[in-house]
Amino acid sequence: MSRISELKIQTLLTTLVVLLSGSLGAQDLVNPLRISGLVFGDYFYNLKRDANIIQAKDVAIGGNAKFNGFQFRRINLTFDYNISSRFSTRLRFEADQQSNTSNGRIGIYVRDAFIRWNDIFKGSDLILGIQPVPAYEISESFWGHRFIEKTIMDLRGAVSSRDFGLSLRGRITPGGSLNYAVMIGNNSGNRPEYDNHKRIYSHIQFSPDENFSLTAYGDYSSSDQIRYQVGNELMMFNADGYTMALFAGYRKREKVSAGAEVFRQTVMNGFKQNETVKDKNMHGVSLFGTWFFNNTLSLAGRYDYFDPNSDTDGDSRNIWMVSFDYTTEERIVISPNVIYETYEEPAPGVNTDPSLTLRVTFFYTF
Numbered sequence: 001m002s003r004i005s006e007l008k009i010q011t012l013l014t015t016l017v018v019l020l021s022g023s024l025g026a027q028d029l030v031n032p033l034r035i036s037g038l039v040f041g042d043y044f045y046n047l048k049r050d051a052n053i054i055q056a057k058d059v060a061i062g063g064n065a066k067f068n069g070f071q072f073r074r075i076n077l078t079f080d081y082n083i084s085s086r087f088s089t090r091l092r093f094e095a096d097q098q099s100n101t102s103n104g105r106i107g108i109y110v111r112d113a114f115i116r117w118n119d120i121f122k123g124s125d126l127i128l129g130i131q132p133v134p135a136y137e138i139s140e141s142f143w144g145h146r147f148i149e150k151t152i153m154d155l156r157g158a159v160s161s162r163d164f165g166l167s168l169r170g171r172i173t174p175g176g177s178l179n180y181a182v183m184i185g186n187n188s189g190n191r192p193e194y195d196n197h198k199r200i201y202s203h204i205q206f207s208p209d210e211n212f213s214l215t216a217y218g219d220y221s222s223s224d225q226i227r228y229q230v231g232n233e234l235m236m237f238n239a240d241g242y243t244m245a246l247f248a249g250y251r252k253r254e255k256v257s258a259g260a261e262v263f264r265q266t267v268m269n270g271f272k273q274n275e276t277v278k279d280k281n282m283h284g285v286s287l288f289g290t291w292f293f294n295n296t297l298s299l300a301g302r303y304d305y306f307d308p309n310s311d312t313d314g315d316s317r318n319i320w321m322v323s324f325d326y327t328t329e330e331r332i333v334i335s336p337n338v339i340y341e342t343y344e345e346p347a348p349g350v351n352t353d354p355s356l357t358l359r360v361t362f363f364y365t366f
Helices: 005-028 137-143
Strands: 034-050 068-082 086-099 106-121 124-131 162-171 180-184 199-209 212-221 226-230 233-237 240-251 256-273 275-294 297-307 317-328 332-343 355-365
Touching: 068 106, 106 162, 106 332, 137 240, 137 256, 137 275, 162 199, 226 256
Parallel strands: none
Antiparallel strands: 034 068, 034 355, 068 086, 086 106, 106 124, 124 162, 162 180, 180 199, 199 212, 212 240, 226 233, 240 256, 256 275, 275 297, 297 317, 317 332, 332 355
């Protein structure tokens, strides 16, 4: 091949590369595809456990004493794509220790799959699909340590973090100091719908400045009737439920963060006591804070009180968490942490020893 022909081919290839780069760049401006993800897990050691802990209910940290090992607690991969300036989508896959396949390996499931109609009217978006529920997104952002543990309502199963439904979210005031979210969903989490009942969610957030937020949350869920034997008669009762929660949070970037959350959930006719059918009232309180020594080192602590049924004795729980976080390269955190849970006496004179777990947690995003 002659020198002139080689130069012509090189020029043609260079032109094609420039044209393709330009067209891809232009396409990215209209339809950018963003891929991101996160991973967190630990080396854990169950230093202390009661011998009867497996039979106990409402236990946050289970497992046998002396059990230890490495684990992934969350792996997710997210695809965000803008169809146009009005419509955007998200698809997120997740794997964790609880989502095992039939052969016991870590399983993968769809965590998010939704389409968002941006500014369906000024300041509000309409979202359809599997999406976060408006229960504790704000409190979780102030907690900032999801890699250590879920927030209290998520941890105690009061509200699933996801649901398949339709939501409307946006600003009430132009500046965004007052925001809202309303949603109707299947109330079946990430699972397919299996009944005719639904859950209605509502959420209000007030942020007078960039450092402080107050939120109020409420939901109502319908359910199948529940059956009890009362005396000699088999009776059906309404078993709908509702949840209420309040949260207050303060944070100053890379200085301090603190929050307080309280919730109460009622299931109508949720249990029977001495031949009397009663509402079951679950409630909990969570207090947490983080102190940043600098942009690399921080110390976080949290205390939760949880009572699964306020009308019964011996079932309340207390949990303490302390973590020392080392952050490097902005997206990588190494965190030695301790989780300690205590249990109310299930009966007079019957004690359940506290649970103590030591961990070194790793967390990174990409």
